[in-house]
Amino acid sequence: xxxxxxxxxxxxxxxxxxxxxxxxxxxxxxxxxxxxxxxxxxxxxxxxxxxxxxxxxxxxxxxxxxxxxxxxxxxxxxxxxxxxxxxxxxxxxxxxxxxxxxxxxxxxxxxxxxxxxxxxxxxxxxxxxxxxxxxxxxxxxxxxxxxxxxxxxxxxxxxxxxxxxxxxxxxxxxxxxxxxxxxxxxxxxxxxxxxxxxxxxxxxxxxxxxxxxxxxxxxxxxxxxxxxxxxxxxxxxxxxxxxxxxxxxxxxxxxxxxxxxxxxxxxxxxxxxxxxxxxxxxxxxxxxxxxxxxxxxxxxxxxxxxxxxxxxxxxxxxxxxxxxxxxxxxxxxxxxxxxxxxxxxxxxxxxxxxxxxxxxxx
Amino acid sequence: xxxxxxxxxxxxxxxxxxxxxxxxxxxxxxxxxxxxxxxxxxxxxxxxxxxxxxxxxxxxxxxxxxxxxxxxxxxxxxxxxxxxxxxxxxxxxxxxxxxxxxxxxxxxxxxxxxxxxxxxxxxxxxxxxxxxxxxxxxxxxxxxxxxxxxxxxxxxxxxxxxxxxxxxxxxxxxxxxxxxxxxxxxxxxxxxxxxxxxxxxxxxxxxxxxxxxxxxxxxxxxxxxxxxxxxxxxxxxxxxxxxxxxxxxx
Numbered sequence: 001x002x003x004x005x006x007x008x009x010x011x012x013x014x015x016x017x018x019x020x021x022x023x024x025x026x027x028x029x030x031x032x033x034x035x036x037x038x039x040x041x042x043x044x045x046x047x048x049x050x051x052x053x054x055x056x057x058x059x060x061x062x063x064x065x066x067x068x069x070x071x072x073x074x075x076x077x078x079x080x081x082x083x084x085x086x087x088x089x090x091x092x093x094x095x096x097x098x099x100x101x102x103x104x105x106x107x108x109x110x111x112x113x114x115x116x117x118x119x120x121x122x123x124x125x126x127x128x129x130x131x132x133x134x135x136x137x138x139x140x141x142x143x144x145x146x147x148x149x150x151x152x153x154x155x156x157x158x159x160x161x162x163x164x165x166x167x168x169x170x171x172x173x174x175x176x177x178x179x180x181x182x183x184x185x186x187x188x189x190x191x192x193x194x195x196x197x198x199x200x201x202x203x204x205x206x207x208x209x210x211x212x213x214x215x216x217x218x219x220x221x222x223x224x225x226x227x228x229x230x231x232x233x234x235x236x237x238x239x240x241x242x243x244x245x246x247x248x249x250x251x252x253x254x255x256x257x258x259x260x261x262x263x264x265x266x267x268x269x270x271x272x273x274x275x276x277x278x279x280x281x282x283x284x285x286x287x288x289x290x291x292x293x294x295x296x297x298x299x300x301x302x303x304x305x306x307x308x309x310x311x312x313x314x315x316x317x318x319x320x321x322x323x324x325x326x327x328x329x330x331x332x333x334x335x336x337x338x339x340x341x342x343x344x345x346x347x348x349x350x351x352x353x354x355x356x357x358x359x360x361x362x
Numbered sequence: 363x364x365x366x367x368x369x370x371x372x373x374x375x376x377x378x379x380x381x382x383x384x385x386x387x388x389x390x391x392x393x394x395x396x397x398x399x400x401x402x403x404x405x406x407x408x409x410x411x412x413x414x415x416x417x418x419x420x421x422x423x424x425x426x427x428x429x430x431x432x433x434x435x436x437x438x439x440x441x442x443x444x445x446x447x448x449x450x451x452x453x454x455x456x457x458x459x460x461x462x463x464x465x466x467x468x469x470x471x472x473x474x475x476x477x478x479x480x481x482x483x484x485x486x487x488x489x490x491x492x493x494x495x496x497x498x499x500x501x502x503x504x505x506x507x508x509x510x511x512x513x514x515x516x517x518x519x520x521x522x523x524x525x526x527x528x529x530x531x532x533x534x535x536x537x538x539x540x541x542x543x544x545x546x547x548x549x550x551x552x553x554x555x556x557x558x559x560x561x562x563x564x565x566x567x568x569x570x571x572x573x574x575x576x577x578x579x580x581x582x583x584x585x586x587x588x589x590x591x592x593x594x595x596x597x598x599x600x601x602x603x604x605x606x607x608x609x610x611x612x
Contacts, residue, residue, distance in 0.1 A: 055465050070441040214426075
């Protein structure tokens with residue numbers, strides 16, 4: 001294991017994705033992730049890549065589409081309203097099966113909202129705001145090391161599945177500092193190697209062994225052809241639902257309450273669990289790490305003999321709770337503890353609300 | 363026997379989906395014929411857009427990408443980063459480039475992106491059925507300007523070549539027309555110059571083609587040519603708006 005260094009989240013994310021193989025970054029400044037374009041502007045050129053500040057997030061995602069379609073390994077980051085603008089491009093990337101790594105360092109909405117951390121982009125990231133049937137594997141780390149480990153693997157995962165891979169890290173993770181161990185640099189592919197590594201990429205057909213031209217597109221005017229294409233995409237997504245599920249399950253056996261929380265909120269839940277334990281209430285936690293595919297299987301591990309209620313705990317008005325209800329599937333009551341607008345509850349606040357909900361559920 | 367006219371290897375051997383009398387086919391052909399003559403078909407990457415140009419990838423026999431509406435210059439900027447030595451071009455209509463894609467075209471020009479833009483201006487939205495474009499002439503009837511475009515409602519038609527010529531990073535800007543054999547030959551020379559600008563890495567290059575849309579203008583192909591000549595050319599004057607000094611063009 002490499003030596004640990006103290007790094008700010010946003011800079012650690014950027015370094016991790018470079019070490020994971022990304023060499024191109026297209027971005028537009030937005031709080032609370034502007035350290036990422038700043039870091040890429042300093043680093044990428046000297047590491048054999050390119051940074052380009054786009055005219056808008058629309059520009060950035062479409063530069064990503066072009067660069068990645070031409071075989072470049074691309075990373076793109078933004079925050080909530082900027083991600084909204086990128087959704088059209090994400091739909092195109094998925095349909096055209098062009099890989100890239102996407103990071104949302106999320107803030108509060110709706111609208112321009114505020115710049116404090118929030119989790120109200122859960123729908124945006126797991127349902128997608130772009131048109132049509134598509135899915136983007138999305139991971140929600142709870143600390144900087146976990147984010148680094150996910151972002152390090154994301155570029156090659158995206159390449160292997162020919163689809164964007166996304167990370168949802170709320171603004172708290174982007175702005176905090178934590179000790180982190182950075183992995184070794186992975187291999188990059190030079191422009192000369194791309195035609196072989198990615199035979200579907202736009203390299204000019206002279207570069208291809210078979211001299212066949214590449215067409216990257218999402219248009220299929222014939223309904224039969226489009227249906228066949230979307231069915232093919234979903235065959236891939238169904239396989240990813242089996243392979244990419246990740247979660248942490250803590251103290252489910254004998255629990256009175258099971259919290260469900262991701263990212264920053266899961267850290268507050270872990271503190272709340274300790275306080276509740278001191279008061280004689282046993283609380284467990286399901287922490288989704290992959291939020292699509294959602295780890296529904298984790299809910300089968302709940303101790304249905306002891307648990308009275310499942311509490312989705314979110315920094316939003318309750319968005320993940322829909323997936324929690326689907327996963328619980330009527331076996332237990334599902335309740336919500338939340339703050340929004342950039343307000344972060346204290347662990348004591350979570351404890352008090354959880355105790356009230358437990359009393360109501362008995 | 364020496365053939366006097368043949369298929370260009372730059373076009374796939376399929377029938378285009380363009381309407382009879384539409385000049386897209388001519389524009390497609392002269393761009394691809396130029397790349398063929400340069401021996402660069404295998405080193406070229408084209409970016410189509412949304413509108414009638416959405417199907418260009420079926421006909422242009424090079425590596426092609428089909429971009430979202432208006433975003434082709436951003437896409438081409440991205441391709442340029444991954445493929446620094448290829449010949450890259452976008453092919454965009456006036457709804458795409460002059461309306462929804464103004465931010466992307468202005469900033470690509472402003473950055474002096476080293477690719478070519480081929481801009482088809484037919485003063486109307488073709489694919490969606492003849493709505494008013496930013497380039498629609500005053501008085502021109504379309505499905506969204508049924509009584510003719512007025513200055514009060516929609517302003518005057520935008521002159522893209524003149525606007526982009528004011529940007530430092532845009533080094534070669536020419537407007538051509540596809541209404542006569544002489545103008546088509548001039549258009550092909552402009553295409554060749556635009557690729558020469560790119561090969562010499564001089565900056566951003568755009569050729570604007572005044573084109574016809576008989577179906578949506580409600581005119582016959584021959585009357586469309588006449589309408590282009592009598593109405594479009596006076597408002598959109600032909601010529602070179604900007605050309606780099608020291609451009610070598612063989």
